[in-house]
Amino acid sequence: MGRRTATRRPRATALVGAALLTNVAVAGCAWFGDDGTNATQVLDLAVGDCVVTPDDVQAELTDVTTVACDAPHQMEVYALVPDALDGPEAHPGVDALAAFADGVCAERFAGYVGVDYRDSDLFLTYLLPSARGWSEGDTTVTCLVTTTGEQLIASVAGSGR
Structure with a gap:
């Protein structure tokens, strides 16, 4: 079982959200709900996946809910950035990973959204590998785009927002 730490960083400001540990199961991929949602394991997320945040704040999750990007999310x-910090053997610590993710996620933002992060009305957040996940080979930072609370109802890819 790997774990991911989620951290939200608004444009060039201090940490906004508290760390959220996301427990990731290794087996399985995704299953489909009757309402058009998918339960997707965090390690199985892919670029372009649209994610619904859980209704209840939980310290550990086994998966996230993904939906078609034209559904509210x-x-x-x-972006997926494998081998964060060149994948050192020991977990580099949350602070080092967060500093790395701040830079690499901001750098890759424009390539996906179509506007520099500093000029966007959107925000970035990311999932970081936990110490346990790192020891099991998870060295990938997952970059996510988000808002300050309103729901998205379309993909932000190339939107210039």
């Missing part, structure tokens, strides 16, 4: 995966 709060986040969209826009």
Whole structure:
């Protein structure tokens, strides 16, 4: 079982959200609900996946809910950065990973959204590998675009927002 730490960073400001540990199961991929939602394991997220945040704040999750991007959602995966910090053997710590993610996610934002992060009305957040996940080979940072609370109802890819 790997874990991911989620951190939200608004444009060039301090940490806004508290760390959220996301428990990730290794087996399985996704299953489909009758309402058009998918339960997707965090390690199985892909660029372009649109994510609904959970109704209840939980310290650990086994998966996230993904939907078609034309359905209401709060986040969209826009980059996967494998081998964060060149994948050192020991977990580099949340602060080092967050500093890395701040830079790499801001850098890759324009390539997906179509506007520099500093000029966007959107925000970025990311999932970081936990120490346990890192020891099991998860060294990928997952970059997500989000808003300050309103729901997205379309993909932000190329939107210039």
